[in-house]
Amino acid sequence: MSVERLSAEKYVLLTTFRKSGEPVSTPVWAAPLDGELVVWSARDAGKVKRLRRDDRVEVTACDVRGRRTHGPTVPGRARLLDAAGSARVRDAIARKYGVIGRVTMLFSRLRGGTRRTVGIAVRLNSAA
Numbered sequence: 001m002s003v004e005r006l007s008a009e010k011y012v013l014l015t016t017f018r019k020s021g022e023p024v025s026t027p028v029w030a031a032p033l034d035g036e037l038v039v040w041s042a043r044d045a046g047k048v049k050r051l052r053r054d055d056r057v058e059v060t061a062c063d064v065r066g067r068r069t070h071g072p073t074v075p076g077r078a079r080l081l082d083a084a085g086s087a088r089v090r091d092a093i094a095r096k097y098g099v100i101g102r103v104t105m106l107f108s109r110l111r112g113g114t115r116r117t118v119g120i121a122v123r124l125n126s127a128a
Helices: 001-005 048-052 082-114
Strands: 011-017 024-029 032-033 038-043 058-060 076-080 117-124
Touching: 001 032, 001 038, 001 058, 011 038, 011 048, 024 038, 024 048, 024 058, 032 082, 038 048, 038 082, 048 076, 048 117, 058 117, 082 117
Parallel strands: none
Antiparallel strands: 011 024, 011 058, 032 038, 038 117, 058 076, 076 117
16 A cells, blocks of 8 residues: 555554554554655654654554554554654645644644654555
């Protein structure tokens, strides 16, 4: 499944891995940006902590509750972005999700500023 296909989904299930190897899946908003799938998260979220230790991820289409809906699970590698990259992710998410996305980004800034959140870029494995 390509970046374009997954980024067209309303929600994707982002799976990160604990030290033990146990998968932890979270439904997130995602958008395409520069050939990668990007998501946005609170900087202190568990998925961000796990990604600092292990960049392996899996991504699949899901609904708002995280139930897989269709299509394959695609492995990839994720990286946390710097302030400029995170700003581009927030813009991409706001563009894709329209008014709801823009309002969400506004409230996020009001609650703690841009330092509270971080962008995550996922490069899907090309063999997937």
